[in-house]
Amino acid sequence: MDMPKVTRRTFLKVSAAAGGAAAAAPRLLQAMENELGGRDYSPVTMAQRQAIPYTCHVCNIQDGAIAFVENGRIVKLEGNPEHVSTRGRLCAKGNAGMWYTYNPDRVLYPLKRVGARGEGKWKRITWEEALTEVAQRLDAALKEDPNTIMLKWGRDRTGGALIRFMHTLGSDNTMNHTSVCESSKKVGMEPTWGPDIETPDFSKTKYVLNFGSNVLEAAYFHNPLSQRVTEGRIDNHMKIVTFDVRLSNTAGYSDEWIPVFPGTDGAVALAIGHVILRDDLQDSEFINTWTNVTVEELKEHYKSFTPEWAEKISGVPAATIERLAHEFATTKPATVFTYRGPAKHLYGSYNEKACMMLPILTGNVEKAGGYCLPRGMGWPQPNPKPPKPAKHAYANHHYHPLFPLASHGVSHLTPFDIFEGRTKVNVYFTYMDNPVYTNPGAQAVWGRLFKDEKLIPFFVSISTVIGEETAYADIILPDCMFLERWEPESMPNSLWPWLGIRQPIIAPLGETRETRVILRDIIHKLDPDGSRGMKQYWNFKDGEDYMRQHFDNIPGLKDVGGLDFLKKKGVWPIYGKLDPRTGKVVDKTGREIKAEYELYKKELSDSDMMGATIEPNGLIVKNGKAIGIRRNGKNYVGFPTPNRLLNVRVDEWAKYGFNPMPTFKRIPWHETMKDDELVLTTYKFNVHVQSRTASVKWLAEIVHNNPMWINPETAKKIGVKTGDLVRVESKVGYLVTKAYVTEGIHPKAVAIATGCGHWEYGRLATLKLNEKPQFGGTEDPDLKNVWWDDKGVHPNIIIPAIADPIGGSQAWYDTVVRVTKAGPNDKYGDVFGDFQKHLEAYREGLRFTYKGDLHRKMHPEMAHWPGPEQSQDQGHHS
Template identity: 80%
Template sequence: MDFPKITRRTFLQASAGTTAAAALAPRMLHAMENELGGKDFSPVTAAERKAIPVNCHVCNIQDGAIAYVENDRVVKLEGNPEHVSTRGRLCAKGNSGMWYSYDPDRILYPLKRVGARGEGKWKRITWEEALTEVAAKLDAALKEDPNTIMLKYGRNRTGGTIDRFMKTLGSATVLNHTSVCESSKKVGQEPTWGPDIETPDFANAKYVLNFGSNILEAAYFHNPLSQRIAEGRVDNHMKIVTFDVRLSNTAGFSDEWIPVFPATDGAVALAIGHVILREDLQDSAFIDTWTNVTVDELKAHYAQYTPEWASKISGVPVQTIERIAREFATTKPATLFTYRGPAKHLYGSYNEKACMMLPIMTGNVEKRGGYCLPRGMGWPQPNPQPPGPKHDSVLAHPPEYPLASHKVSHLVPFWIAEGRQKINVAFTYQDNPVYTNPGAQAVWGKLYRDEKLIPYFISMSSHMGEETALADIILPDCPYLERWEPESMPNSLWPWLGIRQPVHKSLGESRENRVLLRDIIWKLDPDGSRGMKQFWAFKDGEDYMRHHFDNVPGLKEAGGLDFLKKHGVWPIYGTLDPKTGKVTDKTGREIQAEYGLYRKELSAADMEGAMVDAHGLITKNGKAIGIRRNGRNYVGFPTPNRVINVRVDEWAEYGFNPMPTFKRIPWHETMKDDEMILSTFKLNVHKQSRTAAVKWLAEIAHSNPAWMNPETAKKLGVKTGDLVRVESPVGYLVTKAYVTEGIHPQVISIATGFGHWEYGRLATLKLKDRKGDASHGEEDPDLNNVWWDDKGVHPNAIIPAVADPIGGSQGWYDTVVKVTKAGPNDKYGDIHGDWDKHYAAYKETMRYAYTGDLHRKMHPEMAAWAGPESVKPKASGGH
């Protein structure tokens, strides 16, 4: 791996080469000025660089990108102008993606622990040694119980490979990161209208309500959606109103920022709905036709949620609630967006449901400029496929959380410690809960250090993150520019399929995940006699991808995987106009999205042999295919009954309110005058744990002072730069204050993504601490140019575990803290978390589960519910 060394001599040579290239090729340079992308040239030789399309994976938005390669090395990343969603744009994170590959502290060879866990002592071993050892551990676990093999992943974009691996082993113990991400948003939406996300048509909207989402820098789909927001503002004079505890970039861009008390977004949304219904501003025809309630039922239910009630809880003035309700209901088209702000609370699923009701009751669903269903595409899996596990896993599907269809993985350390399920072998893939989960080192670090609870720990990773540092063996994974993966994200109103493909050969001895997992299976079942190898009959990653893409209708005719290798995305909807930045068709007109998906009519062939019940539900061969409304047969919404479920009857089965409602966080009601609520947020150049070692991004942002309102700071005698001690029920930290008007007076907010104690020299600022195990790549001279000395302070150790009893989400923004000026013995960066206190917090949150003793207290309106004995817990689906 060659890192160019810049000297005065090489700089002058490069400058001369650039001048020569310009002199020799003026036509080429002139042409480049008029192109939007897809070509790049060496400034030294003027040779055209190889352009390889990929889908980015620095974060989870999967922007279309182009990698420019010179001498088998990525020299630049840009947006792909053929990608319909991102339209040639790439954010700062995406532009920096090559530094995952060229990180000098990247793990390039298999490593085996030779010291105590976490001691940092490793021995380089061969792949044969690594696979032999891993296979032996798995073989022993399989003989005892396949479910004693656990795999926890973070960003799983393998397109089904992880699930295939675990099904091949027969284990159901597959855990994800979604409960610390957005699970309660998903669970609030899925039973209501089918999908777990929305796609607002910002570009054509006239009015936008934004609850707790920082769309312009940190929310899901921020690149494609922020483009459409800018268009809506410039082209359509769209108004944006943001409810948030903090003046985020999105709040600052909005027409109005309304500071709201944490966790009360749902109350405000219900009160807005109350005003809309009270003043007959709703779309009655849509409600009566396309939901499972009537307008009269909705009005009766919403009568209790007055603006006066919501104002006392949220701090939002009554007049503001009433004005915004009228504006939203009478300005058409209008849309709404949420993300973690409303959802990451004890009752986040209720908050999400209350928010999404606003476009539903105003009929702004699946309309131009409205609140639209996501558009995604799928692909087939290679056949034959392994059967499912014979037995379920209590860790993956805890019976106390039957509605949490995206799992409750952040509580798993406590369940393992209680002996609810034995683990013999644990895998981690693109995950780092020792850093990213509540409790962090105090909880997950304790779990993974305990060899009785986790006897053998395997990390499939390219970097030495906080979790990987505790592994017994490390299998070096490839960063995203060196691997094959299928992709589709509903990040615009045009569905697409895309790929990641290797843009250069893998460095060192790293192996992409699907090949790595295949090699483990082949080692377990070399001759196929165990029935495992048949599910992994592919020669390499590209061969596996052909099983996905060469038989997709439409794509097959276009060339299948070969088309995607050339373009990176399919279909190509049109050409990017350099003047407008929008995609145009052959006539030069901007392409138009399709709306009203639920109103597509079934054909005569669809209806042949179908049955229609008394509610209009159309079924065929035992499956719902549509809904009859006003004498016409429509496909309807992708729910079991093909309508929007304002009333979610399944929730009532477990004693939860089936109608839109709000539950206040009990410990927020008893806060003392000197207590505050801790919130966290992300900056636009960082992810939760995977960007602190990316040198361009680390230089832009490397510290995270605690945001504090001047009113609060004055009471504490604190000014910007002063040290403050933030103490929660489970621990404390010491950090610097940043005094700003852009934060609610009762909130202190700290950005995540900082304060690493692992992840390499740049992330930890231990710049001279090079490990001598020959596992890394070449040196990077830029490490000699690090000018900053502050790596920040990570807050997760003092945040207790909270679980939404419906959606399973971690309550990131529920923590009550006491903030004081730092004492004489407090030092910047001090952090302490206590396992016993975290365990006590976990026991408390379990009391709110439907089987817990506080469930009835929180739901007095469900007095007729028979109790947990009357229902059989359902196994939640995977994610």
């Protein structure tokens, strides 16, 4: 459609009342309103800009989006209206995403360290020089032991390329970031129903119990889920009850905010379950048919979890628990949501399991408006594939011998394994990671590790910017930003599965190369003629060629054009069109596209059953694998667990002396807190994510500092008011920051946001605005147009590294602190962490592992367990 000509007369008509304008200038209104998404015009020339679909990667939600290009430059980002999950919307972070590409402090060519580690002295080198040195170091490490090559990533959206690279080298020594993210949530869920995430059907529900999730701004999938929360509120008059230490934006949006003592969500959930079972409000048929326990077993197990018991632990009144239990159980449909709040504690997996039980008890599973399984799609890996490594590393991202149930690893404990000699490293790779800033202990632990050239002899950073970790690197290989590279995507962030791509919107700036190409070039440097058997696994011309090997032969997608379809649309399948009036995806008749429910009740076909056997317990087995379960005379696919049931009782936990049934364990050091001690919690702003947003001015201008939230009652006791300096001291260190006095936090807790307080990451993040650009960056006149002089104070240095002995999660929200008025020698921004005290705290945490001396004390109900010395199974490896 041609852009309509705008005259003074048509402008005046459009400026009139909406009804009159629609009648007078329909073509103009259609251009302005009905085609939101997919078209954009230069405000100067009125020329239509080039629109290219992609998948966002500012955070891990992977929203579908469209980039607009004018004269070779990205000028605007917005949501992709054909994406069924995010439906044409981007959050603030996504809209600001182009400023990652145009960050004036990007590293645009390879760098080599020339000063001491962390000194900040670099020289420019060529790619040939960089690849040659990296290959030489790898070659030497391979001769000693491939597992002395370690790669740790923060976000891996490469679609398998990082693991392929390490397996090509024969190394099993890979580390993810999940233990500082949500591993205990995952481990709390996986053995019960298979996947490691859920998809609450907020748009169709009538009641939500939200435990510690800030879903409207900071939780996983906040863009797609927050849209559905809004729909549920409007369409169904949905009620939301939020249990949280802090009055988050989600808690503020809720009908009820119930401040709960940190780490006690699980106790409240168990007490709600107690009332449901005591008063026969449960869905007995669902429990007896689809779980591995009976209603009678649950009633007996839940007897001791009374509302009065939970009130003493959590502070939530027993009468409130009674009322909420009846409301939740009698309102259909209803659902539950959690994220880091319950999980990031010692025994966070127990908390997650207790919360997850509520929709199971009430039968609100896989129903419209209920607690649904995630819907995702996969893609094939290019052939041939490298074999798995010949031997396991001591600890990798699927396994740690002291945490055999932590299937997503315990990566935040890696420095201590290296310090104490259990893991040896010759070459260390980092990718999209910054543990010197984002992990517990921060620079006191991780900075100490990377500075030690005996422990980390050679350090390679594949990075776009010099952050707190990359500052210690020996070689920096400049990666592309997400708007310059190819990557496959599929996220279970809605009830409609999809495949998507990230594709280059513009050519990579400077000498940067996309991740796959960097890894390929390293392998080709190691094995130029293929004689070492490595090169065969990296047989692709460029990133697009690699993507074709992923996508061009997927059934259904192949029929519509494979990668070429995705390049044009950004996502597959296209379920329908966005209705701009409702914001929902609709079919050709204008009706909303319906999701599919009760996936576990899909019946197996005759061909599925051919050659299958049915065991006495109903399990249907074919070719040695469980494919379904017989229930009530029908052959269903069941849940994606080994026994095809919901495992309320997790027998594998019992093997290591952990309670296999839903339970709660209080944080021991919370029980012995003194009157002047508080619990430190952390949180995220909706415009920041991990450390990567610090260089984006649009976002930094919105939020750039992070005062400590403290309750008025507590603040009065120590004599502080908003803006006063306070000293926050834990057993491993201290910091000095400003107080923000608010009733929006529990009286026994304080909260400090992450995302602020950088000492690296470029001129904007550090407010060193008068320095010159380096490493290929450009002078940005807008960079000095900064009105703020406070970059905040980062809290992680005073948080010890403690892991949930079941799920492996970092216990972010368990740290006991003492808050006092700042002394005469305290200055805003002072931080200190004592490494020896961090080491002591780490060792204390290990006492709760299944081999630790405090394990039996915490689990007297498991006294019959023989103990680790008799256990034959010392862990599993995925």
